[in-house]
Amino acid sequence: MTAMSSAGHSRERHALLLMLSVLAVLAILHIQQGARPIPATVMLDAVLSPDRDAFDHFVILSLRLPRASACIVGGAAFGAAGFLLQVAMRNRLAEPHVLGLNAGASLAVVLVTTYQPVVLPDILMPFAASLGAAGLFGLVLALSALGSGRFDPVRMVFFGIALSALASALVSAILILNEDTLEQLRFWLVGDAAGGGAAAVWSILPAVALGLVAGCLLMPQLATFSLGESISVALGASVHRTRIAALVVTALLCGSAVSLVGPIGFVGLMAPALWPRLHQRPSLGAFLLVAGSGAAILLAADILALGLLAPTELPTGALTGLAGAPVFIWLVARRLT
Amino acid sequence: MSRFLMPPPARNARRLALRLGPFSTRLAVRGLAANLLLASYLLLVVWLGLSLGSRPIPLATILAWLRLEQVNDTDSIILGSLRAPRLCLSMLSGAMLALSGALTQHVTRNGLADPGLIGVRSAAALLIVALILAWPQAPLALRPVVGLAGGLLAGLVVGLLARGASPLKFVMIGFGISWCLSSALVILLASADIRSLQRAMMWLAGSLEGADWPAVRLALVVFVPTAIACLGLARQAELLDLGAATASALGINQTRLHVACLAIAVLLVATSVSVAGGLGFVGLVAPHMARFLPRQGLAGRLICATLIGALLVMVADLAGNVAFAPIRLPVGISLAAIGAPVLILLLWLRRNRI
Numbered sequence: 103m104t105a106m107s108s109a110g111h112s113r114e115r116h117a118l119l120l121m122l123s124v125l126a127v128l129a130i131l132h133i134q135q136g137a138r139p140i141p142a143t144v145m146l147d148a149v150l151s152p153d154r155d156a157f158d159h160f161v162i163l164s165l166r167l168p169r170a171s172a173c174i175v176g177g178a179a180f181g182a183a184g185f186l187l188q189v190a191m192r193n194r195l196a197e198p199h200v201l202g203l204n205a206g207a208s209l210a211v212v213l214v215t216t217y218q219p220v221v222l223p224d225i226l227m228p229f230a231a232s233l234g235a236a237g238l239f240g241l242v243l244a245l246s247a248l249g250s251g252r253f254d255p256v257r258m259v260f261f262g263i264a265l266s267a268l269a270s271a272l273v274s275a276i277l278i279l280n281e282d283t284l285e286q287l288r289f290w291l292v293g294d295a296a297g298g299g300a301a302a303v304w305s306i307l308p309a310v311a312l313g314l315v316a317g318c319l320l321m322p323q324l325a326t327f328s329l330g331e332s333i334s335v336a337l338g339a340s341v342h343r344t345r346i347a348a349l350v351v352t353a354l355l356c357g358s359a360v361s362l363v364g365p366i367g368f369v370g371l372m373a374p375a376l377w378p379r380l381h382q383r384p385s386l387g388a389f390l391l392v393a394g395s396g397a398a399i400l401l402a403a404d405i406l407a408l409g410l411l412a413p414t415e416l417p418t419g420a421l422t423g424l425a426g427a428p429v430f431i432w433l434v435a436r437r438l439t
Numbered sequence: 440m441s442r443f444l445m446p447p448p449a450r451n452a453r454r455l456a457l458r459l460g461p462f463s464t465r466l467a468v469r470g471l472a473a474n475l476l477l478a479s480y481l482l483l484v485v486w487l488g489l490s491l492g493s494r495p496i497p498l499a500t501i502l503a504w505l506r507l508e509q510v511n512d513t514d515s516i517i518l519g520s521l522r523a524p525r526l527c528l529s530m531l532s533g534a535m536l537a538l539s540g541a542l543t544q545h546v547t548r549n550g551l552a553d554p555g556l557i558g559v560r561s562a563a564a565l566l567i568v569a570l571i572l573a574w575p576q577a578p579l580a581l582r583p584v585v586g587l588a589g590g591l592l593a594g595l596v597v598g599l600l601a602r603g604a605s606p607l608k609f610v611m612i613g614f615g616i617s618w619c620l621s622s623a624l625v626i627l628l629a630s631a632d633i634r635s636l637q638r639a640m641m642w643l644a645g646s647l648e649g650a651d652w653p654a655v656r657l658a659l660v661v662f663v664p665t666a667i668a669c670l671g672l673a674r675q676a677e678l679l680d681l682g683a684a685t686a687s688a689l690g691i692n693q694t695r696l697h698v699a700c701l702a703i704a705v706l707l708v709a710t711s712v713s714v715a716g717g718l719g720f721v722g723l724v725a726p727h728m729a730r731f732l733p734r735q736g737l738a739g740r741l742i743c744a745t746l747i748g749a750l751l752v753m754v755a756d757l758a759g760n761v762a763f764a765p766i767r768l769p770v771g772i773s774l775a776a777i778g779a780p781v782l783i784l785l786l787w788l789r790r791n792r793i
Contacts, residue, residue, distance in 0.1 A: 195611075248787060256607040260551070263614060264782050267719060271775030275768055367618075416629045423622030431615035434608055435600055 114387035121394040128401040132170045168300040173404045174397040179310045179359035181396015183352045184370015189324045189384045190348035193255040194433050198356040199367030201262035202242050203235040205269035207360035210234020212273050216283045228309035232357025290364040306362045313355035321386045366419040368426020369396050375429050470735025477746040484753045488526040525650040529756045530749040531658040532715040537748020539707035540722025541741050546700040549606035553723035554708045557613020561620035562593030563712040572631050586709030647770050654714040661710040665703050673738040720778025721748045727785045
């Protein structure tokens with residue numbers, strides 16, 4: 103037993119190291135990419151001893167670095183949210199985009215931006231978005247548990263899709279009725295990391311950090327879930343309370359990510375799918391691994407979005423959708439047998 | 440699940456037998472009455488659609504215009520080139536989507552199957568947008584052909600991937616395909632140059648905004664023969680309710696029947712997409728709403744679903760026009776706002792049967 107778990111730990115450590123190095127390489131690639139070629143030495147210079155007057159430094163510090171960090175923060179939050187959701191619901195198909203959390207968060211952001219019931223400081227926007235995500239997801243859960251009294255994974259997905267469609271119809275209606283908001287949010291809505299700049303990243307960071315720390319704290323409790331509900335009750339875990347806490351943290355992570363980079367889907371589905379047998383042994387290391395992989399996936403998608411058709415920028419969300427939908431199909435089809 | 444899919448055949452419904460020489464037919468009285476009621480609602484909505492708007496037009500003028508009498512020029516232009524084609528197109532596209540949904544649900548015995556939802560629509564849209572971008576001057580009639588090709592391909596892929604799957608999983612795989620294709624569509628749109636992009640965007644979102652008589656004619660040319668073919672096939676397809684073994688013992692070639700019905704369903708969706716862009720929920724919701732009406736045979740149910748689909752889209756378009764008066768919501772949005780709650784209500788009412 104000890105030998106096995108130590109082997110597992112060392113494998114986990116290797117995976118974490120691998121993930122971190124990939125993440126670093128992708129971040130450097132992301133920052134180097136752009137219309138203006140900037141040598142790596144200048145890049146290092148800009149980060150270590152920034153010079154406000156040098157144009158290259160300006161490009162890196164106020165354009166490229168914020169975008170890369172938005173991708174990293176948003177991707178980590180999406181990945182972590184997806185993994186938490188999957189472990190807590192014991193459902194590999196659970197993903198913020200599929201289950202309507204993204205749509206709920208966007209609806210909340212659009213509502214707050216358009217009607218401004220209270221003037222929210224930027225730092226509270228992720229919390230408003232999280233409320234929207236939690237609200238819509240609560241509705242999905244309530245509907246899918248009705249009648250049978252348990253959470254059927256596939257029914258949950260179906261209701262998630264139906265309610266997402268409703269929420270996005272409302273978003274479109276609000277945007278058509280208020281052209282100012284449409285101008286403001288048009289690019290954000292298709293999933294675009296370029297939006298806010300450094301200020302947006304900073305204002306989102308506390309919420310994401312809070313979510314990640316809470317997720318780490320929950321992980322030992324959630325680990326027993328993989329053994330099945332009755333065993334985890336026998337082991338002394340309070341299933342109900344832990345599940346609710348995990349869902350709240352998921353909503354927080356997902357809401358913050360959506361308010362930063364827009365409703366980008368499928369990152370939370372792809373990131374855990376990269377590593378085999380992660381769901382059988384959910385642990386703190388696995389959680390961090392998935393968060394890092396989410397960041398790497400979003401960085402890679404953004405690199406492609408910027409570079410694929412060079413002068414034209416593609417929406418990042420479309421690329422993750424193109425890559426993530428087959429993963430979803432694979433997960434569904436694999437469960438057929 | 441199976442009870443959710445297949446309503447038991449109308450056993451207790453009162454039937455009326457009509458005989459004329461060697462021919463005879465039986466009609467379910469209450470079902471017939473329900474269909475007539477729906478048709479009269481349709482007339483009511485047609486009247487509302489023609490008369491409501493930024494310039495209200497009284498019924499007398501509409502009737503005079505319909506009898507091809509002389510009415511004043513403004514009204515005649517508003518009716519003839521703005522409201523009437525839009526109304527016809529919304530009616531036809533709703534009818535086509537609902538008919539295809541009802542047919543697919545019956546043949547696949549899956550109450551959640553809707554070709555509009557499982558990727559057929561996205562595939563048709565993707566190919567049609569590619570056509571618009573690559574060849575802007577392409578004749579309108581080419582669009583449903585291209586859409587049909589895409590739709591059939593997507594349907595085949597979903598069918599292959601989901602062999603032997605439960606109904607819900609079949610739909611999930613369809614959703615996956617649909618997501619993939621719509622992401623591809625976004626990328627295609629983003630990479631296109633601006634002028635052709637505007638044309639494609641208008642068609643994608645504007646849907647009924649650009650309604651004109653050629654589009655109506657195209658929809659009519661496809662809808663009328665396929666609807667007649669559906670009613671012709673209904674007699675055979677109804678026997679599928681008895682189970683595969685009984686149906687083939689009664690002389691039904693099931694493979695041919697399936698292929699014919701699904702091809703018709705895809706053709707209907709492709710045509711509707713090519714004239715009106717993407718409209719969701721109709722094909723899924725209309726057949727289920729039809730089940731709340733008195734029971735009748737498959738032909739009657741198909742007609743009923745078709746009428747409900749036409750009503751849904753027309754009412755949604757009307758609501759989108761009237762709700763925020765100077766601004767018109769695209770029909771896709773008001774349709775989702777009406778259709779999604781209805782879908783959730785339906786699923787909730789039948790929650791124990793899924």
